[in-house]
Amino acid sequence: MQDDKTQPARDSAAVPPMTRPPGLMIAAPGSGSGKTTMTLGLLRAFRDEGLVVQPFKNGPDYIDPAFHLAAAGRPSFNLDGWSMGEGLLGALASRASGADLVIAEGSMGLYDGTSTPGRSGRGAASEIARRFGWPVVLVLDVGGQAQSAAATALGFARHPEAPDFAGVILNNVAGARHEVMIRREMARLGLTVLGALPRRSDLVLPERHLGLVQAGEHPDLEAAIGRLAALLRDHADLDAIRTAARAGAPPVAGRLPPPPAQRIALAADAAFSFTYPHLLTGWREAGAVILPFSPLADEAPPEADLVWLPGGYPELHAGRLAAAESFRAGLSRHAETRAVHGECGGYMALGTALVDAKGERRRMAGLLGLVTSYERRRLHLGYRTAHLLAPLPGHDAGARLAGHEFHYSTILDQPDAPLARVTDAEGNPVPETGSRRGRVTGSFFHLVAPEAE
Structure with missing residues (x-):
C-alpha cells in the first residue's frame, strides 16, 4: 500500500477563514426513515449541478462519512455535541469554507440524544442544526399512514427546541392519491412539502449488524448514488431545497486532536x-x-x-x-x-x-x-x-x-x-x-x- 507522505502538513491549531456557506440538516423522526439515501441523493444531485457541497454527519458514525465522500467528492466529518466541545465543533464546521452548500445528516431521530448532557450538548441533531443555523429538512416515511404524517411533522416543527424548519420530504409514497392526501393536510397545517418519493425497494442500501455495508464493499456504489440523485431530481424540488438553506453565527475557533505519534x-x-x-x-x-x-x-x-x-x-x-x-x-x-x-x-x-x-x-x-x-x-x-x-x-x-x-x-x-x-x-x-x-x-x-x- 502507498506511503501517505503526500498529505500536506499544516498547523491544525489554525482555523481557516470561514465563509459560512448556507446549510441544511437532513433529519427524521427515527432510524430507518431514509435519511442516508436522501442525503446521498441530494449530495450528488447538487454536485451534478456544479455546486461544491460539504457533507457532515451528526453523531459518532464511522460508516456514513465514507458514503458522503463518494457522493460529494469532499470529505465528510462527524459533528457530535456529547463528545465534542465547542472548539472542536468549530474547527470541523470550518471545513465547509469554500463550499457552496452544506448538507448535514442527522442520526436517529431529530431530538434523540442522551438524557445527561456531555461537553456541549446531548448529541442530538437538533442541537447541531441550531448551533450552526441550518434549517431542518424532515424525511418522513409515510408508508402505512396518510394525514397523520402531517401531525408528526407539525410536532417536530413546533417542538420548543426546534431548529428552523425548511420543510418535509415524503418517502415511500404509495401513489398519486396517497401523495395528494398528505400534501393537502400538510398545506392545511402550514407545512412545506419539498418532495414526494415513490416506494422503491430497489434503491435500499445493503446493511449488516453495525449498519450499512461499508462504502468500499458496495458492489456498484457509483451507480447506486447516481440512481438516488436521479430520484431526487425527478421527485423533489431541488431549487426550493437549496433556497431554504441558511448560515448561522460563525463557529468558535478551535483545533483538531493532535497525532499520537510522528x-x-x-x-x-x-x-x-x-x-x-x-x-x-x-x-x-x-x-x-x-x-x-x-x-x-x-x-x-x-x-x-x-x-x-x-x-x-x-x-x-x-x-x-x-x-x-x-x-x-x-x-x-x-x-x-x-x-x-x-x-x-x-x-x-x-x-x-x-x-x-x-x-x-x-x-x-x-x-x-x-x-x-x-x-x-x-x-x-x-x-x-x-x-x-x-x-x-x-x-x-x-x-x-x-x-x-x-x-x-x-x-x-x-x-x-x-x-x-x-x-x-x-x-x-x-x-x-x-x-x-x-x-x-x-x-x-x-x-x-x-x-x-
Whole structure:
C-alpha cells in the first residue's frame, strides 16, 4: 500500500477563514426513515449541478462519512455535541469554507440524544442544526399512514427546541392519491412539502449488524448514488431545497486532536476501517505521516513509531486473520520496542483468540490475553468516557477521553491489567475497561476527542 507522505502538513491549531456557506440538516423522526439515501441523493444531485457541497454527519458514525465522500467528492466529518466541545465543533464546521452548500445528516431521530448532557450538548441533531443555523429538512416515511404524517411533522416543527424548519420530504409514497392526501393536510397545517418519493425497494442500501455495508464493499456504489440523485431530481424540488438553506453565527475557533505519534502504521482494509475522519485529518495536518497497511493481505506493519489498529469487522474475516503469519510476526516484532494500540475490532485482533459466529476459535495476534466471542452476541452501544489508568499513545495516565462503543462481541477472558475506568453517558461504570500489556494497549472504546481540545 502507498506511503501517505503526500498529505500536506499544516498547523491544525489554525482555523481557516470561514465563509459560512448556507446549510441544511437532513433529519427524521427515527432510524430507518431514509435519511442516508436522501442525503446521498441530494449530495450528488447538487454536485451534478456544479455546486461544491460539504457533507457532515451528526453523531459518532464511522460508516456514513465514507458514503458522503463518494457522493460529494469532499470529505465528510462527524459533528457530535456529547463528545465534542465547542472548539472542536468549530474547527470541523470550518471545513465547509469554500463550499457552496452544506448538507448535514442527522442520526436517529431529530431530538434523540442522551438524557445527561456531555461537553456541549446531548448529541442530538437538533442541537447541531441550531448551533450552526441550518434549517431542518424532515424525511418522513409515510408508508402505512396518510394525514397523520402531517401531525408528526407539525410536532417536530413546533417542538420548543426546534431548529428552523425548511420543510418535509415524503418517502415511500404509495401513489398519486396517497401523495395528494398528505400534501393537502400538510398545506392545511402550514407545512412545506419539498418532495414526494415513490416506494422503491430497489434503491435500499445493503446493511449488516453495525449498519450499512461499508462504502468500499458496495458492489456498484457509483451507480447506486447516481440512481438516488436521479430520484431526487425527478421527485423533489431541488431549487426550493437549496433556497431554504441558511448560515448561522460563525463557529468558535478551535483545533483538531493532535497525532499520537510522528509515523503511524494504520491498519486499513475491510476488517479495519472504522476511524473518524477528523482524527486522521488532524494527525496529517499536524505533520504526522500515516502509513496504511492491510492485515487481510498478510502485510506486516511498515516501520513506524506506532501501530494503530482501528475498529472494523474482524469477526467477518477471522479465518484470514488467523492465517496472516507475516502480519502477526511483524506486529510482534514492533511491539518489542514500540507502541501498539487497537480500538474495538483492532482490540479483538490483538487478543489471543476470537470465537466466530459458527463457534470456531480463531487464533489472533496474542499480544493481549483477550478472548472474545461473536457467537455469543450481545449489543454494547453508547457514549463512553475513559479515565486512563495507564498511558495510551498520545495521552498520559489520568487523562479523560470522550468516545463511543458499538459492538456485539462478548468477552470470554480478559486477564491483563485494565487500561481505563470507563463510564457511560450517565456516569455509570461499564465492564469493558480495555487491556494493557507492555507496550500494547486496546479497548472497545472508540476515541472521538480528548478532554482538552
